[in-house]
Amino acid sequence: MEIKVTENILSKNDQIALETTKLLAEKKIYCINMMSSPGSGKTTILERTIPAIMDKIRVGVIEGDVATHIDAERIEKFGIPTVQITTDKFGGACHLSAKMIADVIEKLPLDELDFVVIENVGNLICPAGFKVGSNADVVVQSLAEGVEKPLKYPVMFHKCELALINKIDLEEALEFDTDTLEENIRKVNPKIRVMKLSARTGEGFEQWIEWIKEKVG
Amino acid sequence: MHEMSIAMNIFRIVREKLKKMYGKYYPVKKVAVNIGKMSTVVPAALEFCFEMAGKDTIFEGAELEIVEIPLKIHCEDCKEDMILDEPFFFCRKCDSFNLKILSGKEMNVDTFEIDETADPITEEAMAWK
Ligand SMILES: Nc1nc2c(ncn2[C@@H]2O[C@H](COP(=O)(O)OP(=O)(O)OP(=O)(O)O)[C@@H](O)[C@H]2O)c(=O)[nH]1
Ligand SMILES: [Mg+2]
Ligand SMILES: [Zn+2]
Numbered sequence: 001m002e003i004k005v006t007e008n009i010l011s012k013n014d015q016i017a018l019e020t021t022k023l024l025a026e027k028k029i030y031c032i033n034m035m036s037s038p039g040s041g042k043t044t045i046l047e048r049t050i051p052a053i054m055d056k057i058r059v060g061v062i063e064g065d066v067a068t069h070i071d072a073e074r075i076e077k078f079g080i081p082t083v084q085i086t087t088d089k090f091g092g093a094c095h096l097s098a099k100m101i102a103d104v105i106e107k108l109p110l111d112e113l114d115f116v117v118i119e120n121v122g123n124l125i126c127p128a129g130f131k132v133g134s135n136a137d138v139v140v141q142s143l144a145e146g147v148e149k150p151l152k153y154p155v156m157f158h159k160c161e162l163a164l165i166n167k168i169d170l171e172e173a174l175e176f177d178t179d180t181l182e183e184n185i186r187k188v189n190p191k192i193r194v195m196k197l198s199a200r201t202g203e204g205f206e207q208w209i210e211w212i213k214e215k216v217g
Numbered sequence: 218m219h220e221m222s223i224a225m226n227i228f229r230i231v232r233e234k235l236k237k238m239y240g241k242y243y244p245v246k247k248v249a250v251n252i253g254k255m256s257t258v259v260p261a262a263l264e265f266c267f268e269m270a271g272k273d274t275i276f277e278g279a280e281l282e283i284v285e286i287p288l289k290i291h292c293e294d295c296k297e298d299m300i301l302d303e304p305f306f307f308c309r310k311c312d313s314f315n316l317k318i319l320s321g322k323e324m325n326v327d328t329f330e331i332d333e334t335a336d337p338i339t340e341e342a343m344a345w346k
Contacts, residue, residue: 001330001331002328002329003234003328003331004327005231005234005326005327005329006325006326006327006328007325007326008325009223009226009227009230009324009325009326010226013226094219095219097222125219126219126257128257129219129256129258129324130219154255154304155255155256155257158304187305187306187307188306189306190306190307190314191314
């Protein structure tokens with residue numbers, strides 16, 4: 001006998017994500033989900049961003065570095081609320097699910113925050129499929145990864161509203177064609193905002209900080 | 218590789234439906250899912266996970282039918298609908314970026330088939346599975 005269902009396979013994840021979105025809205029918090037391949041510079045970007053905004057914006061971070069506490073420790077040194085997702089010492093998790101976020105979000109002092117950053121697991125495929133309840137999705141890609149990443153991982157780049165091209169300090173050394181990278185990003189997502197920056201030198205950070213201030217309001 | 222959690226969610230949806238309909242669980246012969254081109258699911262990987270994780274459950278030996286849904290858009294400028302064979306988001310007719318996605322993001326359990334002539338498994342027995 002055939003039985004009709006027509007239910008979204010990730011409906012449960014989406015429901016939980018929606019709960020998180022509601023909770024954050026209640027607390028008047030703006031939340032971003034930062035995604036990238038491993039090592040594109042998410043944590044380094046945060047290390048430069050936090051001191052630039054923390055006098056005006058109360059920020060908290062959820063670290064999805066599931067294998068170690070290293071990234072959380074790098075953020076904690078700024079004295080801001082930081083939560084580490086439960087660890088898997090063999091690095092088995094490929095993405096953060098809505099439930100993983102919902103389980104830890106209230107460990108952050110939500111009444112005392114304006115802005116929450118989720119640093120997702122370094123992976124350009126799996127996190128693209130799982131909503132976590134954020135207000136904006138941000139993808140980071142570094143020059144070291146080549147110009148074709150957006151074409152190979154279109155779903156991720158399509159889903160995000162902002163792309164940060166990081167490590168532009170390496171442009172000359174790598175003889176990198178940043179314009180082609182930007183073109184490729186726009187091919188899969190014509191509406192995305194693209195910013196070029198270097199977490200190493202701080203170049204290009206003004207517009208990124210401006211973006212945060214605008215969004216957090 | 219998140220196909221394992223996709224497979225587990227498929228099992229959950231089918232079980233919940235069976236529970237609601239019968240209060241017990243019949244062996245499942247087939248599950249049909251719709252998977253959009255823009256869903257990041259790799260069909261072969263999903264088939265593998267479905268088969269492995271289904272062992273010793275009501276899903277053992279069940280067929281997984283994956284219907285791939287093309288990426289289809291509507292151009293808001295020239296009003297044309299078209300299927301995109303590559304995930305490059307511009308209108309193939311007028312070059313506009315002003316598009317609406319009609320399909321391609323699906324990830325649905327559509328239908329499933331059970332063997333209602335077989336002995337059903339009760340809720341308590343399921344707990345051991
Ligand atoms: N040259 C250069 N190196 C950078 C820049 N940003 C980050 N790095 C380096 O790139 C490496 C990885 O940076 P992380 O910030 O740890 O990257 P991540 O995305 O957080 O990595 P995972 O959390 O492991 O996915 C480190 O050695 C950084 O020092 C940059 O703008 N320029
Ligand atoms: Mg990191
Ligand atoms: Zn058109």
